[in-house]
Amino acid sequence: MNIDKYPSRLLENAVNEFSKLPGIGRKSALRLVLHLLRQDKEEVNSFGNSLIQLRNEIKHCKVCHNISDSETCQICSNPSRNDSVICVVENIRDVMSVENTHQFNGLYHVLGGIISPMDGIGPAELEIDSLIERINSGQVIEIILALSTTMEGDTTNFYIYRKLKGKEVKISTLARGVSIGDELEYTDEITLGRSLMNRVPFESSLGK
Amino acid sequence: MNIDKYPSRLLENAVNEFSKLPGIGRKSALRLVLHLLRQDKEEVNSFGNSLIQLRNEIKHCKVCHNISDSETCQICSNPSRNDSVICVVENIRDVMSVENTHQFNGLYHVLGGIISPMDGIGPAELEIDSLIERINSGQVIEIILALSTTMEGDTTNFYIYRKLKGKEVKISTLARGVSIGDELEYTDEITLGRSLMNRVPFESSLGK
Numbered sequence: 368m369n370i371d372k373y374p375s376r377l378l379e380n381a382v383n384e385f386s387k388l389p390g391i392g393r394k395s396a397l398r399l400v401l402h403l404l405r406q407d408k409e410e411v412n413s414f415g416n417s418l419i420q421l422r423n424e425i426k427h428c429k430v431c432h433n434i435s436d437s438e439t440c441q442i443c444s445n446p447s448r449n450d451s452v453i454c455v456v457e458n459i460r461d462v463m464s465v466e467n468t469h470q471f472n473g474l475y476h477v478l479g480g481i482i483s484p485m486d487g488i489g490p491a492e493l494e495i496d497s498l499i500e501r502i503n504s505g506q507v508i509e510i511i512l513a514l515s516t517t518m519e520g521d522t523t524n525f526y527i528y529r530k531l532k533g534k535e536v537k538i539s540t541l542a543r544g545v546s547i548g549d550e551l552e553y554t555d556e557i558t559l560g561r562s563l564m565n566r567v568p569f570e571s572s573l574g575k
Numbered sequence: 576m577n578i579d580k581y582p583s584r585l586l587e588n589a590v591n592e593f594s595k596l597p598g599i600g601r602k603s604a605l606r607l608v609l610h611l612l613r614q615d616k617e618e619v620n621s622f623g624n625s626l627i628q629l630r631n632e633i634k635h636c637k638v639c640h641n642i643s644d645s646e647t648c649q650i651c652s653n654p655s656r657n658d659s660v661i662c663v664v665e666n667i668r669d670v671m672s673v674e675n676t677h678q679f680n681g682l683y684h685v686l687g688g689i690i691s692p693m694d695g696i697g698p699a700e701l702e703i704d705s706l707i708e709r710i711n712s713g714q715v716i717e718i719i720l721a722l723s724t725t726m727e728g729d730t731t732n733f734y735i736y737r738k739l740k741g742k743e744v745k746i747s748t749l750a751r752g753v754s755i756g757d758e759l760e761y762t763d764e765i766t767l768g769r770s771l772m773n774r775v776p777f778e779s780s781l782g783k
Contacts, residue, residue, distance in 0.1 A: 388610060412631075415625075422611060
């Protein structure tokens with residue numbers, strides 16, 4: 368679509384801004400902008416302001432580096448959570464995923480990524496040092512490495528494992544195995560092999 | 576995804592706002608918001624402000640009802656356009672589509688929709704009276720009805736045609752026929768039938 372054919376500069380600006388978002392092309396951007404034009408002024412103002420406020424006012428928790436409205440996030444400042452277990456995750460979305468399982472009552476540590484030399488991300492770019500500090504502070508009994516099961520995830524796991532060698536902290540990782548709902552036929556052989564090796568007593572698979 | 580699991584109220588607000596947009600669910604909204612969080616503050620501010628400005632400052636051209644930055648749009652106020660031909664379209668997007676063909680140098684009239692009793696849209700909700708006024712004003716020689724080729728479009732065409740009966744203005748409509756690039760096998764029989772009835776001399780199909 369020809370760019371100089373927009374009937375209004377304001378429209379063009381808004382379309383340009385929307386089409387910078389991932390997965391939104393110029394046609395979708397135009398559709399979204401025309402949708403907003405049909406909404407009440409208050410609706411659109413509150414949309415625009417919610418984005419501006421978000422970016423300007425959001426904080427990162429100084430303990431776990433999760434995003435937060437305050438200096439210390441809701442999870443870290445919740446006295447009913449178990450502060451002796453830390454679940455190490457890549458990003459904010461993974462915190463939300465683990466929270467949604469309702470199976471974890473400890474704290475988190477958001478690395479902000481995983482080691483990926485291809486993308487120029489080394490340990491120094493991640494919140495690994497602050498993780499070690501948290502562990503050195505003493506009260507942590509266990510850390511759970513909950514990173515992606517990719518080569519980069521494994522590398523990061525191994526890096527953290529090496530850094531913590533000799534320290535008195537239990538290091539565990541998520542169980543690997545056949546996903547619930549998966550058919551064996553379509554499960555890759557490495558996953559299947561590992562889940563055979565790490566087979567569990569049938570009673571424990573019945574859930575609690 | 577559980578709504579009370581968002582780590583920040585600001586994040587939740589922004590996700591809520593994004594997921595009001597058509598075709599954007601809560602998961603995509605979260606992905607877009609996290610993308611914005613990684614951008615510079617200036618970027619996000621200009622995004623938010625572009626939407627607020629758009630909604631608060633945009634005008635509708637008082638002649639053709641297209642959106643515009645000024646009282647009269649760029650097209651209506653352009654002296655090199657032929658003001659004796661008016662192309663009648665449903666919405667702003669259709670103006671842009673016709674403009675992109677570079678085959679039309681007249682003016683437009685944006686109805687703001689088409690007659691659709693199912694959706695409660697009658698002639699009074701549309702800019703039909705103002706179209707008639709424009710024609711009554713005298714200098715219009717031809718109007719081109721460029722509405723959707725649906726039942727609603729045909730109804731609207733016929734309504735306008737009836738309203739203009741007896742007036743000295745030529746009423747034409749877009750040519751119907753086989754789309755360029757279409758295979759006959761996949762062309763519906765009504766289109767094919769009409770394009771047979773309205774066949775044109777071969778020379779004229781060679782373009783100019």
